[in-house]
Amino acid sequence: MAGTEYTLPRAEFDKPVKLLIVVAPFYRDIADNMIKGAVAEIETTGGTYDLIEVPGALEVPTAIGLAEKLSNYDGYVALGCVIRGETTHYETVCNDSSRGITLLGLEGLCIGNGILTVENREQAEVRADPTRMNKGAGAAAAALHLIALSRKWGGQRKGVGFIPTPDEYQLAGSTEDTPKA
Template sequence: MAGTETHYILPRPEFDRPVKLLIVVAPYYKDIADDLVAGAKAEIEAVEGSWELVEVPGALEVPTAIGIADRTSNFDGYVALGCVIRGETTHYETVCNDSSRAIQLMGLQGLCIGNGILTVENRQQAVVRADPDQQNKGGGAAAAALHLIALARKWGGQTKGVGFKPPADPIRLAGKNDGSTIA
């Protein structure tokens, strides 16, 4: 049973300046969402970070809210929370796959997002995963976002000098016609 397994947990990152996260939650199952949020808040506060909370109608709206916030606000990272319990239709797969895919794509674009949208077979699985005293997936999602923020800050000022760089004087180099290649 998943509730009895133990996992390695990375030590909390340390920050030399404050972090601010947006917690986006779909409270469709309010009691489960409340536990997820409690775990996320505690994890953020443990690193002396601050947070704001916004509710959206469902898991499919969580990535949209994160995208809007990223374009219009100044958050360091995001915590995506909600719960999708399998039902009798394929709607479960649609919601699980599309919300997860959207969050993944935003992460690949550089957003620091901890994904705590639970995808479970039944309510009991959700309760165990959401409870801060059990699996604490809300806290885990916040921790993931915090670790990504720490990495982004660590590497944020570094450049590798790789990729296309326009020449200093493109007009002069464009006239070069001696068969050599321009680096």
Template sequence: MAIGETHHTLERPTFDRAPKILIVVAPYYKDIADQLVKGAEAEIEACGGFHETIQVPGALEVPTAIGIAERMSNFDGYVALGCVIRGETTHYDTVCNDSSRALTLLGLQGLCIGNGILTVENYKQAEVRAEAAGQNKGGGAAAAALHLIALARKWGGPRSGVGFTPARDEYQIASAGKGPTVT
């Protein structure tokens, strides 16, 4: 964000039932990661939510951890946090692109994810963006996840008249009692 630039921030969503969020952080740059987590935790708590934090080795492992948690746990949403600083090789581009793409694919599958993995040119840029009392990108990622959870809850729930619904509480085999018996 350029200095002096203004942008619109949505109001915090409200919840009838507190959301449960998993924060997945890659603490490669620990002081940056700590600030991101601090901002995310404050935003989740401001909405009355609960959070758990886990650490993974790097930004590429964040989406995998979220995918595992989605299959094996019961979180409403996820906050992906970490920092990738450009170096002298193309590894930066690979990590940035692949972690972002994987998070996007998980989101398109219906997961509510806020992406707070910073992709910056230098350490100073990371400090400015991560600071919980400043740009607070960790809090912004948590807010994104919370807004997606609110949408999922708004549009979720039982649907009627859409898709296949059995006529009775019992299921019948299509060929049961009809035609010749095959042995």
């Protein structure tokens, strides 16, 4: 027996947020529906966005990684659709795109993963439909919630992990007084 799904209340912000939507539009109509859902969710919170397209789901994490290094976004929405075919390529694309997004998230990036991994086109259509499951909006909401957490816990920093104190930084041989974050 399936339980009732719970959705967190919408994230709220004191300062505007800007997201990058990265979409692999291999199934154009599915991608367009997911984009509609993501854009509606971002705009409802007062956020703004840019949209880029990449060739496929495997390129989504790379594009997000590049944007993080070369641009200034608060978070990212990964969108695409992988439908099972007759070969093992499905498993490779699903696993590797998901792994790439997860690794970026563990580095501190705020990413909502909306790459659908489905058995058939009908499942994709249901999940992409902005009036039904609306997984594009769900991915945007996930990114927005992570941005809110990041701001709650000290604001945006490039990189997550060990940041040395000034004393430890001096011991490491730096001639500067403080580390650069």
